[in-house]
Amino acid sequence: MAAWARAVRGLLLDISGVLYDSGGEGGGVPIAGSAEAVQRIKASGLKLRFCTNETQATREKFVKKLQGLGFDISVAEVTAPAPAACRLLKERGLRPHLLVHDDLVPEFADIDKTNPNCVVIGDAAENFSYANLNEAFRVLIGLEKPVLISLGKGRYYKETDGLKLDVGAYMKALEYACDVQAEVVGKPAKAFFESALAEMGVRPEQAIMIGDDIVSDVGGAQQCGMRAVQVRTGKYSLSRVGAGSILHLRPD
Numbered sequence: 001m002a003a004w005a006r007a008v009r010g011l012l013l014d015i016s017g018v019l020y021d022s023g024g025e026g027g028g029v030p031i032a033g034s035a036e037a038v039q040r041i042k043a044s045g046l047k048l049r050f051c052t053n054e055t056q057a058t059r060e061k062f063v064k065k066l067q068g069l070g071f072d073i074s075v076a077e078v079t080a081p082a083p084a085a086c087r088l089l090k091e092r093g094l095r096p097h098l099l100v101h102d103d104l105v106p107e108f109a110d111i112d113k114t115n116p117n118c119v120v121i122g123d124a125a126e127n128f129s130y131a132n133l134n135e136a137f138r139v140l141i142g143l144e145k146p147v148l149i150s151l152g153k154g155r156y157y158k159e160t161d162g163l164k165l166d167v168g169a170y171m172k173a174l175e176y177a178c179d180v181q182a183e184v185v186g187k188p189a190k191a192f193f194e195s196a197l198a199e200m201g202v203r204p205e206q207a208i209m210i211g212d213d214i215v216s217d218v219g220g221a222q223q224c225g226m227r228a229v230q231v232r233t234g235k236y237s238l239s240r241v242g243a244g245s246i247l248h249l250r251p252d
């Protein structure tokens with residue numbers, strides 16, 4: 001075994017496209033062998049953390065769905081963008097206008113949302129209407145110093161009925177219209193990976209990220225000094241971006 005492999009202490013697992021494909025009745029379909037893989041990783045003694053950009057539900061609801069699909073997972077094992085965004089909002093005294101999925105709103109329950117001085121955008125799915133995007137645009141362009149916080153910046157993801165546009169596409173629209181640069185909370189932001197590693201108590205060179213997104217999962221982890229593996233499930237199987245690049249084990 002290579003020296004670097006012997007040094008591995010922990011794994012970060014993406015969820016959508018790695019453990020399951022979301023969508024449809026029941027909220028999704030497990031990917032064959034993934035529940036068993038989680039069990040084996042846990043039994044191996046390696047530290048494990050689930051590192052997701054999921055923003056269509058609170059962590060509680062999301063984890064309950066995954067448990068129902070047969071996964072051994074708890075809320076305390078999940079690093080997700082919304083709680084990280086809430087910490088950032090509180091630290092900086094920011095009051096968000098939310099353009100997010102209805103099921104994510106409870107994550108922001110104790111955040112002051114009166115008289116907004118920033119916009120937070122997540123994967124709002126059906127809430128990405130013209131009216132809602134335009135409302136967010138008006139809030140943002142009306143601010144003296146526009147602050148746009150994006151929960152991840154994925155281009156698209158795979159659901160059971162096909163590929164879906166992700167938050168990154170809408171984030172770019174607001175960036176363009178308001179001539180601002182969004183602050184990304186979630187993968188591929190370095191700080192997000194660093195917080196997941198800190199929660200595991202593992203250094204970057206001791207960890208491997210496993211995901212289906214060549215930019216958010218693989219690229220982000222490598223920027224952080226970790227090794228990363230791209231799986232062939234999820235968006236990989238339907239995408240051209242990243243096709244042909246199956247393994248990216250080196251951070252350079």
Ligand SMILES: [Mg+2]
Nearest residue numbers: 014016017212
């Ligand atoms: Mg994924």
